[in-house]
Amino acid sequence: MNTVSLTLQEIGELAAQAFAKNGCDVANTEALVRTVVTAERDGSLSHGLFRVPGYVASLRSGKVNGRASPRVTHKTPAVIQAHGDNGYAPLLIERTVPVLAEAAQKLGVAVVSATHTYHFAALWPETEAIAAHGLIGLACVCYTPLVAPAGGGKPLFGTNPISFAWPRPGRSPMVIDMATAAKALGEVQVAARDGHEVPLGTGLDAGGKLTTDPREILKGMLLPFGGHKGSAIALMVELLAAGAVNENFSFEAAEGDNKDGGPPRGGEFMLAISPELLAGPGWAEHCEKFFARFDAIEGARLPGARRHRNRLSDAPRQVNAELVERIRRLSA
Ligand code: NDP
Numbered sequence: 239m240n241t242v243s244l245t246l247q248e249i250g251e252l253a254a255q256a257f258a259k260n261g262c263d264v265a266n267t268e269a270l271v272r273t274v275v276t277a278e279r280d281g282s283l284s285h286g287l288f289r290v291p292g293y294v295a296s297l298r299s300g301k302v303n304g305r306a307s308p309r310v311t312h313k314t315p316a317v318i319q320a321h322g323d324n325g326y327a328p329l330l331i332e333r334t335v336p337v338l339a340e341a342a343q344k345l346g347v348a349v350v351s352a353t354h355t356y357h358f359a360a361l362w363p364e365t366e367a368i369a370a371h372g373l374i375g376l377a378c379v380c381y382t383p384l385v386a387p388a389g390g391g392k393p394l395f396g397t398n399p400i401s402f403a404w405p406r407p408g409r410s411p412m413v414i415d416m417a418t419a420a421k422a423l424g425e426v427q428v429a430a431r432d433g434h435e436v437p438l439g440t441g442l443d444a445g446g447k448l449t450t451d452p453r454e455i456l457k458g459m460l461l462p463f464g465g466h467k468g469s470a471i472a473l474m475v476e477l478l479a480a481g482a483v484n485e486n487f488s489f490e491a492a493e494g495d496n497k498d499g500g501p502p503r504g505g506e507f508m509l510a511i512s513p514e515l516l517a518g519p520g521w522a523e524h525c526e527k528f529f530a531r532f533d534a535i536e537g538a539r540l541p542g543a544r545r546h547r548n549r550l551s552d553a554p555r556q557v558n559a560e561l562v563e564r565i566r567r568l569s570a
Contacts, residue, residue, distance in 0.1 A: 241556040250275045255569035260297040262304035269328035280545035284424025285360040294568045296500025316348045322355030331364045339371035342510035350508035351483035358501040362415040365403035369411035375403040376509040378475045382492040385419045385460045388469035391446040393459040396488035398475035413542035418472035419460040426452045478507040
């Protein structure tokens with residue numbers, strides 16, 4: 239793979255051109271750029287520049303509103319409604335998290351039903367933002383049917399990621415962010431593009447046979463991680479991110495989608511809990527004892543630690559050269 243060296247600022251400028259030239263207003267461009275740049279900064283490569291052509295495709299087809307102005311209202315003091323105005327999720331998330339955090343800090347717990355939005359990114363930006371307020375964060379979204387339930391040979395679940403962040407005062411939070419598919423679709427697409435194999439168990443070919451070839455999996459279906467247990471969590475994500483927020487299940491999202499290469503319309507479930515109010519003073523010190531035990535186990539590392547280490551470097555990032563050219567053409 240040929241790469242070019244780009245600073246984080248150059249990555250931001252490249253993405254900003256593509257969004258602004260394809261119908262995004264300033265607020266949406268800036269929120270999308272922050273999402274792309276932080277993904278590249280942290281090494282979340284399948285959710286940074288790699289996603290820009292997909293974002294642009296849905297702006298050009300008119301499916302996604304580049305001038306969306308998400309509206310955040312309270313249904314009850316603890317239940318927040320975020321209407322995305324059919325735009326991309328980053329601006330909705332930036333407007334919603336402060337409202338969610340304020341409610342959870344006051345009440346102990348608060349929840350968001352986000353609808354009419356298009357999520358095409360990683361979920362850690364929202365759960366880390368919740369944790370930055372000293373709160374426990376949970377978020378999940380559905381997608382389109384790509385993953386077969388355990389034992390089945392027909393996709394029904396999306397790759398259905400779920401993210402959980404735990405605040406650690408004075409330190410980076412502990413952040414889990416994972417697809418409930420054995421691998422995120424973006425990772426399989428990147429492997430197909432770069433000609434790498436994926437581990438057996440990632441997915442099935444169109445005939446339902448296990449394969450390590452990502453191109454065959456893209457014609458077939460993914461599998462949940464961890465057999466029936468991952469399958470159960472994928473099912474839970476469908477119910478939270480669609481049933482509980484009154485938005486599309488993955489199968490409904492696919493039925494209403496124009497398949498332009500961008501994400502389908504969906505919802506997002508977000509939850510914030512105050513450990514200060516739930517556990518009481520001393521919770522952080524208590525939990526640090528647990529983290530110290532964890533860190534003492536050789537070979538184990540906390541989820542999120544790889545990204546937090548990557549972000550310490552402000553060196554230029556190596557980006558796929560073909561992708562950079564493609565994004566430049568989209569901005570022309
Ligand atoms: P990974 O399997 O790479 O990682 C999952 C989690 O496990 C991360 O928190 C990661 O932390 C952690 N982890 C990885 N390796 C280890 C290890 N050896 N020890 C301890 N922890 C580890 O992620 P996925 O491929 O499942 O998902 C990638 C991304 O795709 C996610 O950000 C997800 O939100 C996104 N996604 C978005 C979708 C959407 O519709 N918007 C759909 C599906 C996925 P670390 O990052 O530090 O490595």
